[in-house]
Structures are given as C-alpha cells and as structure tokens.
Amino acid sequence: MHLPVLYMTVTFSGKLLIRPLKNLSQTNIMISGQNKTKLKKAATPKGGLYMEPKLGNPQNTIAVIQKYNFVFQKKYGQNFLIDTHVLDKIITAAGITNNDMVLEIGPGIGTMTQYLASAARKVIAVEIDDHLIPILEDTLSEYDNVTILHDDILKVNITHLASQYNGGRPVKVVANLPYYITTPIIMGLFEKDVPVDNITVMVQKEVADRMQVGPGSKDYGALSLAVQYYAEPYLVANVPPNCFLPRPKVGSAVIRLKRYSSPPVSVRDPALMFRLIRASFNQRRKTLQNGLSNSPELSLSKEQIAQAILTLGMPASVRGETLTLEQFARLADYFFEHTHQKGNPLC
Numbered sequence: 001m002h003l004p005v006l007y008m009t010v011t012f013s014g015k016l017l018i019r020p021l022k023n024l025s026q027t028n029i030m031i032s033g034q035n036k037t038k039l040k041k042a043a044t045p046k047g048g049l050y051m052e053p054k055l056g057n058p059q060n061t062i063a064v065i066q067k068y069n070f071v072f073q074k075k076y077g078q079n080f081l082i083d084t085h086v087l088d089k090i091i092t093a094a095g096i097t098n099n100d101m102v103l104e105i106g107p108g109i110g111t112m113t114q115y116l117a118s119a120a121r122k123v124i125a126v127e128i129d130d131h132l133i134p135i136l137e138d139t140l141s142e143y144d145n146v147t148i149l150h151d152d153i154l155k156v157n158i159t160h161l162a163s164q165y166n167g168g169r170p171v172k173v174v175a176n177l178p179y180y181i182t183t184p185i186i187m188g189l190f191e192k193d194v195p196v197d198n199i200t201v202m203v204q205k206e207v208a209d210r211m212q213v214g215p216g217s218k219d220y221g222a223l224s225l226a227v228q229y230y231a232e233p234y235l236v237a238n239v240p241p242n243c244f245l246p247r248p249k250v251g252s253a254v255i256r257l258k259r260y261s262s263p264p265v266s267v268r269d270p271a272l273m274f275r276l277i278r279a280s281f282n283q284r285r286k287t288l289q290n291g292l293s294n295s296p297e298l299s300l301s302k303e304q305i306a307q308a309i310l311t312l313g314m315p316a317s318v319r320g321e322t323l324t325l326e327q328f329a330r331l332a333d334y335f336f337e338h339t340h341q342k343g344n345p346l347c
C-alpha cells in the first residue's frame, strides 16, 4: 500500500523500553463467536531481553500496515496512534497497575495494547475488523497477558468478562474510540452497571468538551449531564491530528472518567431524570415547559409541568439548558412524587 510521504514527517519520540523478559510462552488469541481458543507460540526473544512496546512510532506502524497490505476502513473510524508521548500519557492517566484488568476497545494493530500489556496484569482487547485479527496475533505474540476478542464491543457482555478475568472487580477501560460509537459505548458502560473503575479514552475534542461543561456553555447537553452523573471527568491532553495515521480532520482529546462510587446528586428514579434531560435538550430552543410537554417519552400535562417549575422556584420561561444536574434531579423527584402517587406513571 502506498502511504504519502507526509506521514513519515510526523514527529515522534521513538522511545523503546528495554525490560527483563517475562514468562513468555503463549499468546492467548480467542476468536469470539466461533468459541475457539487458539494458542500461539511466542516469538523467540533475543538474549533474554525483549523490547516493548515496539509500535507507537510512525515507521513501525507503517511497516506493519505495509506488511499486511492493510487498508484503513473509514466505517470503523480507523485512525491509529503514532505518538509515544500520547501513549505514555494515556497509560499514566488511567493509573494502570500490574494488578489491573484492562479492557481495550478497538486495538487496531495493537499499538496501545502493547503499552497496556506492559503495565497491566491482564488485557482484553475487542476488535471488530477481521483484517486486524492476524495483525494483532503478530504484533501481540510476545505478550502472554493479552486476549483478543474478535467482536463488536456493543455486543460484548463486559460484566461477564469482568467476572471471568477479574473476579468481578471493576476493570479499567482504555480506548482510542471510533467516533461513530463514542456515546453508545460510554453510556452503555455506565448505564448497564458494568463494574468499571475508570474509562480513559481518546475522543473528538468537541465530544471531550461536551463531557466536561456545565450550564451556560453551548456544548452543554444530555451527554454532559449523563457523564457527570456517573463520573468525574478530567481532561488528560489535547491531541492534534498529526498524532494519528491517517490524520483525522479534527482535533482529539484524551479524557478520563473516574466512576463515582455513588452519584453526586440523589434522585429517586434516575431513568426518569434522564427522560426529562433528553426531552429538554431535544428541543433546545424551546422552553423547558414546551420541551417536556412535546416529548413522546413523557406523558405530562402542561399544568403538571408548570406547577413543577413553579414549585421549584424557576421562572415559567426557563430553558432546559440552564438547569444543573441537581435541578434536573429535583424536577425528576417532583414528578416521581406527584405523578406516581396518583397512579399516573409517566410513561
């Protein structure tokens, strides 16, 4: 495959770590769906030492891509990381120790996986693209603590993985996420009560902004509130397009979401609160009252809504985008108490 010279000019640190040889005998390659476990012999390390991670700079990434004639698939959001500084930052921010199980979503050619495998006790890497599986078998052949699952992450039972590989304890999730499924992946991890300690992910800069902001910002929305209900967001780094191959059109950012042991606000029915939040932001230009009464997810009369807004001390003309998480929680509790008790469930 011909790669433009442009990619060869990307700056990189070219750092190679030399560490003592681990007990490298087998790489556990599990092809999910076919229920097949293939055990593969590891490459022979030289002189009792092996170098890790080997990927992470442009030359090595290009060499792997050329070796396998790999063609990037836009539909899977394939932009591979080629900056060792960024990779180091991700590993540090995720706080990975040799006691951790890490779930990596979308390992690509295994660049970040090599870094994760060097730091963690166990890495499960879930990759959807058939063409990447033989590449991963090659690039991860020296790591005996990596299991590759060939599957769509949205179909994987992560709770089951945590119990199988981590005794049910919370796992750390690390990923350079494909844009098209960023929100479903993150919300799925939070809403399905998957045992997760933290999620450290590369996302589009604009998505990272949306996760961190509060009322008053144009980026404030349902994603901000959902993320902030479940986790404490922390911006690890802004990452420019030249850290990827191929270069994306927009900037990216690494964000860490540390899951709260209990949410920062109490609410009697979180699902109801999220229905109210979605209804408020689906019609941004409308008042809170109109947004809620037009929502197909809610069956509240205009009078009920007006009464709730009044009782909570907000002006009738208030817009949903000005409400804090705490205010949405109080609104949800109001409807929970005043409509459920009268035998009038909201949906």
Ligand code: SAM
Residues within 6 Å of the ligand: 076, 077, 078, 079, 080, 081, 105, 106, 107, 108, 109, 110, 111, 112, 126, 127, 128, 129, 132, 151, 152, 153, 154, 175, 176, 177, 178, 181
């Ligand atoms: N982690 C690699 C890196 O940083 O170089 C690759 C990141 S690339 C942005 C996203 C990866 O996610 C690709 O390898 C892509 O094939 C994979 N992917 C996309 N959709 C997926 C899905 N639904 N389930 C699992 N992997 C997926």
